[in-house]
Amino acid sequence: MALIPAGLNAHAQQQPSLANISTRMSVGADENALIAGFIVTGNQPKKVMLRAIGPTLAAGGVGGALEDPTLELFQGETSLAFNDNWKAAAERSEIEASTIPPTDERESAIVKTLAPGVYTAVMRGKGDTTGVGLVELYDLDTGAASKLANIATRGLVQTGTNVMIAGTIVVGEPGSSQRVLIRAIGPSLSVTGKLADPMLELVDGNGNVLRSNDNWRSDQEAPIRASGIPPAIELEAALVETLQPGNYTATVRGAGGATGVAVVEVYALNADYLGVWPLLGDDPNLGSTADLEPLRWLIGHATVAGFGESWHTSGGFYRMKHRMLRFLVQEMGFRAFAMETGWQGAELAAAYVNGGSGTAEEAIRQHIIVWQGTEYADAVKWMRDWNSAHPDPADKIAFFGFDIQQPKEDAAGLVNYLERIGIPRSDPRSTGLTQCEGVEKNHPFGQVPADRHEACLQTLASIENHLTTNKPNLVQRTSDGDFAIAMLRVVGMRANENQVFTIAHNRPAGYSARDEGMAYAFHVMRGLKAPNARTMVWAANSHVARAPLVTGEKPMGSHLADAFGERYASFTLNAFVTEVDFATCGEVQRQPDSLEDALKPVLDAQGGAPAILVDTRGGSALEHRAYATGIDQLRPHLEFDGAIYMAHSPKFHPLRWAPCR
Numbered sequence: 001m002a003l004i005p006a007g008l009n010a011h012a013q014q015q016p017s018l019a020n021i022s023t024r025m026s027v028g029a030d031e032n033a034l035i036a037g038f039i040v041t042g043n044q045p046k047k048v049m050l051r052a053i054g055p056t057l058a059a060g061g062v063g064g065a066l067e068d069p070t071l072e073l074f075q076g077e078t079s080l081a082f083n084d085n086w087k088a089a090a091e092r093s094e095i096e097a098s099t100i101p102p103t104d105e106r107e108s109a110i111v112k113t114l115a116p117g118v119y120t121a122v123m124r125g126k127g128d129t130t131g132v133g134l135v136e137l138y139d140l141d142t143g144a145a146s147k148l149a150n151i152a153t154r155g156l157v158q159t160g161t162n163v164m165i166a167g168t169i170v171v172g173e174p175g176s177s178q179r180v181l182i183r184a185i186g187p188s189l190s191v192t193g194k195l196a197d198p199m200l201e202l203v204d205g206n207g208n209v210l211r212s213n214d215n216w217r218s219d220q221e222a223p224i225r226a227s228g229i230p231p232a233i234e235l236e237a238a239l240v241e242t243l244q245p246g247n248y249t250a251t252v253r254g255a256g257g258a259t260g261v262a263v264v265e266v267y268a269l270n271a272d273y274l275g276v277w278p279l280l281g282d283d284p285n286l287g288s289t290a291d292l293e294p295l296r297w298l299i300g301h302a303t304v305a306g307f308g309e310s311w312h313t314s315g316g317f318y319r320m321k322h323r324m325l326r327f328l329v330q331e332m333g334f335r336a337f338a339m340e341t342g343w344q345g346a347e348l349a350a351a352y353v354n355g356g357s358g359t360a361e362e363a364i365r366q367h368i369i370v371w372q373g374t375e376y377a378d379a380v381k382w383m384r385d386w387n388s389a390h391p392d393p394a395d396k397i398a399f400f401g402f403d404i405q406q407p408k409e410d411a412a413g414l415v416n417y418l419e420r421i422g423i424p425r426s427d428p429r430s431t432g433l434t435q436c437e438g439v440e441k442n443h444p445f446g447q448v449p450a451d452r453h454e455a456c457l458q459t460l461a462s463i464e465n466h467l468t469t470n471k472p473n474l475v476q477r478t479s480d481g482d483f484a485i486a487m488l489r490v491v492g493m494r495a496n497e498n499q500v501f502t503i504a505h506n507r508p509a510g511y512s513a514r515d516e517g518m519a520y521a522f523h524v525m526r527g528l529k530a531p532n533a534r535t536m537v538w539a540a541n542s543h544v545a546r547a548p549l550v551t552g553e554k555p556m557g558s559h560l561a562d563a564f565g566e567r568y569a570s571f572t573l574n575a576f577v578t579e580v581d582f583a584t585c586g587e588v589q590r591q592p593d594s595l596e597d598a599l600k601p602v603l604d605a606q607g608g609a610p611a612i613l614v615d616t617r618g619g620s621a622l623e624h625r626a627y628a629t630g631i632d633q634l635r636p637h638l639e640f641d642g643a644i645y646m647a648h649s650p651k652f653h654p655l656r657w658a659p660c661r
Contacts, residue, residue: 027054027066027069027123027124027125027130027131027132027133027155027156029124029125029128029130030128032130032155032156032193032261033122033123033124033155034122034123034124034133034135034153034154034155035120035121035122035123035153035154035155036120036121036122036123036135036137036151036152036153036154037118037119037120037121037151037152037153038118038119038120038121038137038151038152039117039118039119039151040114040115040116040117040119041116042116043116044116045113045114045115045116046113046114046116046139046141047111047112047113047114047139047140047141048111048112048113048114048137048138048139048140048141049094049095049098049100049109049110049111049112049137049138049140050071050073050109050110050112050121050135050136050137050138051071051086051100051102051107051108051109051134051135051136051138052069052070052071052083052107052108052109052123052133052134052135052136053069053102053107053133053134053135053136054066054067054068054069054104054106054107054125054131054132054133054134055067055068055104055106055107056102056103056104056107057132057133057134059103059104062132062161063132063161064131064132064162065131065132065133066125066129066130066131066132066133067106067125067126067129067131068084068106068125068126068127068129069106069107069108069123069124069125069126069133070082070083070084070108070123070124070125070126071083071108071109071110071121071122071123071135072121072122072124073110073112073119073120073121074119074120074121074122075114075117075118075119075120076118080112080119081110081112082110083108083109083110084108084126085105085106085107085108086101086102086105086107086108086109087105089108089109089110089111091110091111091112094111095109095111098111098138098140100138108123111140113141121135121137123135132161132162135153137151139171142171151166151168151265151266152263152264152265152266153166153263153264153265154189154261154262154263155261155262156193156259156260156261157186157195157198157252157253157254157259157260157261157262158259159253159254159257159259163251163252163253164184164251164252164253164262164264165249165250165251165252166182166249166250166251166252166264166266167247167248167249167250168180168247168248168249168250168266169246169247169248170243170244170245170246170248171245172245173245174245175244176244176245177242177243177244177245178242178243178268179240179241179242179243179268179269179273179618179620180240180241180242180243180266180267180268180269181224181227181229181238181239181240181265181266181267181269182200182202182238182239182240182241182250182264182265182266182267183200183216183229183231183236183237183238183263183264183265183267184198184199184200184236184237184238184250184252184262184263184264184265185198185231185236185262185263185264185265186198186235186236186254186260186261186262186263187233187235187236188231188232188233188236189261189262189263191261192261193260193261194260194261194262195252195254195258195259195260195261195262196235196254196255196258196260197214197215197235197254197255197256197258198235198236198237198252198253198254198255198262199212199213199214199237199252199253199254199255200212200213200214200237200238200239200250200251200252200264201213201250201251201253202239202241202248202249202250203248203249203250203251204246204247204248205246205247205248210241210248211239211241212239213237213238213239214237214255215234215235215236215237216230216231216234216236216237216238216239217234217297217300218300218301219239219300219301219566220238220239220240220297220300220618221296221297221298221300222275222294222297222298222615222618223240223273223275223615223618223619224238224239224240225297226273226275227240227267227269227273229267237252240269240618242618242624250264250266252264273618273619273620274602274614274615274619274620274621275614275615275616275618275619275620275621276602276605276606276612276613276614276615276619276621277291277294277612277613277614278291278606278607278609278611278612279291279292279609279610279611279612279613279644280609280610280611281610281611282316282319282320282323282610282611282646282649283319283323284319284322284323284325284326284378284379284382286323289326289327289330289331291613292323292324292327292331292613294613294615295324295327295613295642296331296332298569298571298613298615298641298642299328299332299569299641300566300569301567302534302564302566302567302568302569303534303535303564303567303568304534304535304537304560304564304567304568304569305328305334305534305535305536305537305568305569305570305571306536306537306539306543306544306546306557306560306568306569306570306571307321307324307536307537307538307539307544307570307571307573307644308539308540308541308542308543308544308545308570308571308572308573308640309321309540309541309573309630310541310572310573310574310575310578310595310596310629310630310632311578311580311588311630311649312370312371312540312580312582313370313373313580313581313582313651313652313654314575314578314579314580314649314650314651314652315373315375315579315649315650315651315652315653316575316578316579316646316648316649316650317573317575317646317649318373318375318376318379318652319375319378320573320611320644320646320649321379321538321573322375322376322378322379322382324536324571324644325337325379325382325383325536326382328534328536329386329397332534333534334397334533334534334535334536335394335395335396335397335398335530335533335534335535336397336398336399336400336526336529336530336533336534336535336536337383337397337398337399337400337535337536337538338400338401338402338522338525338526338535338536338537338538339367339371339399339400339401339402339538339539340368340371340401340402340403340518340537340538340539340540340543341366341367341368341371341401341403342366342367342368342401342403342404342405342406342409343400343401343402343403343404343406343488343492343521343525344366344401344406344409344410344413345366345367345401345406345409346366346367346399346400346401347401348363348364348365348366349363349364349366349367349380349399349401350398350399350400350529351363352380352384353380353383353384353387353397353399354384354387354396354399355384355387355388359377359381360377360378360380360381360384361374361377361655363377363380364376364377364380364655365655367401368403368405369656370582372654372655372656373652373653373654373655374652374653374655375652375653376652377655380399383397383399398529398530398533399529400525400526400528400529400530401521401525402518402519402521402522402525402537402556403518403521404491404492404493404495404496404514404517404518404520404521405438405496405499405514406492406496407436407437407438407439407492407493407496407497408438408439410489410492410493410496411433411434411436411439411489411493413485413486413489414430414433414463414486414489414490414493415430415433417478417482417485417486417489418430418463420477420478420482421470421474421477421478423466428459428462429459429462429463429466432455432456432458432459432462433456433459433460433493435452435455435456435459436452436456436459436460436493436496436497437452437453437456437496437497437500437501438496438500443500444504445500445503445504446503446504446505447504448500448501453497453501456493456497457494457497460490460493460494460497463490464487464490467483467486467487467490468487471483481528484524484527484528485524485528487524488520488521488524488525491517491520491521492517492520492521494517495513495514495516495517495518495520496514496517498510498513498514499511499513499514499517507551507553508549508551508552508553511542511553511555512552512553512554512555515543515553515554515555515556515558515559516554516556516559518543518556519556519559519560519563522537522556522560523563537557537560539556540630541572541573541574541629541630541632541634542555542630542632542634543555543556543557544556544557544570544571544572544640545557545558545570545572545634545639545640546558546560546561546568546569546570546638546639546640546641547561547635547638547639549632549633549634549635549639550626550633550634550635551632551633557570557639569641569642570639570640570641571640571641571642571643571644572595572616572629572634572636572639572640572642572643572644573643573644573645573646573649574595574596574599574629574630574643574644574645574646575596575645575646575647575648575649576590576596576597576599576600576603576645576646576647576648577647577648577649578596578649579648579649579650579651580651580652581651581652581654581659581660585651585660585661586651586660586661591628591629592628593627593628594627594628594629595622595627595628595629595634595636595643596629596645598622598623598627599612599614599621599622599643599645602614602621602622602645603645603647610646610647610648611644611645611646611647612644612645613642613643613644613645614642614643614644614645615641615642616636616637616640616641616642616643617637617640617641617642622636622637622643624637624638
């Protein structure tokens, strides 16, 4: 079978390599033989060993193992070597010297020194017998200036233990890595009985699932396309992963338990894939959105996408997120918008977006003040205009907030709800809410009296117990929505109380308390407003991060990733020059060893582009480590699917105060 290398590294001696690649599956007759193709790249010959294993599998408990495998090595149509029983091989001494000869003499092995090129190994059952077999390719000369660039194995994918299982070993120095593309091909094969819809899963040596895929465009479309060899048909599966030295397994199954002929391929890719695309700028009114197409690939089929920013009150970030919002709505079918502001205060903007009276500037007056600028107001007005032009409810944008820093409003709402369900305002469960921070008193962070804090938590626990114990009756007396909001008020007040009591002494704990509450609020509000809508989230960088922060905080985005898995995507927004109008005026000082400094040469390489979009999880434009940015320490490769990086983000135009200069 012909295999075409794509994006392969010619400097193999400087990179880790694939030292062993193996595939286990059902070995049939004729076209259903197990056929493994591989490529040797570089400028020196490579010594390899091929093994065809069958009886050993039976000894290990695999049912239906091939009893007597044969193995043949081809270059093009030319047969280079054939073996039935390995002890009869001319190179038996070399097979034994490898220290990994087959354990059963009926199994086959070939040792060969191969010039760089394309090769094929065919495994069959002697006398056209069939069964489960394993073909393995070992690199016996990892120090040579050549490498095993990829292997592709074709065979019959069945069910149960007879699925296709491809293993690979990455060798290299500690801290090194090898970027690979793995494909599962079926529909595009020109053979009968091909697998209609292959599914792919990558697992490490400890059994942890690193990544899975069904249809390749649903996830990682950008890096898969950048490899130069994306699958030809969307139903085929693929994934890109950067692997540390170790053992890995890729499993191919048929969707819905289907069977058929498939090919699994493991490609070693260049380590120099940057995953960087220039952007035209932050103007939401730019006529073209072609530069934003990689955003579609990075988001894939995510149903929730979070967009952060390193500093609030920087207008360039707000304009860029407005531009991203338009693309998500117009081109990707997003129909909900979630904002980092008190969820009750956001209802004024929600009413405006849905056709209410007034102006956008008036509609956001109950937002957290850092959003109250003309740039964000323009985005809110655009959402209203979209809804006005799209009378079909399915085409309208739902708007909601998710912050829980609103204890005064929550206390009042809880008192009203308790009264509706028969608990008077004089009851300790109502009067006790005044002990919660922000309801009647506001202490500086770190100075909340412990007795008030404990009284607040006890009151909230008592209310929560009553609500959960009597839920069916209370839902019947009020409504599902009213009950959900009452519970949200309890959870939100507790999250806010724990934040303000703790954060001055233990920032990770206090921060995490707030973000856990925000994640709860997000689920409640989305469930009430737009339960199935693809949703854009607007918040700070650290809030949308999809993994716990290096400094110990568990952000809202990590909770969303727990809930949605790969259907949650997150993006960080940063700029080399960032200006604000809030606690300081004008350009903020970059931290030492900052993400902004690290991305500057990447931006400069784009020939004057005002901004770039960076694939942070699959690309290599950034080292995989922690960077300072804004007030945070972030690890982009773990916490974000992409970064939007701007040369300059000017300060916003405030609505609540005069511009600082």
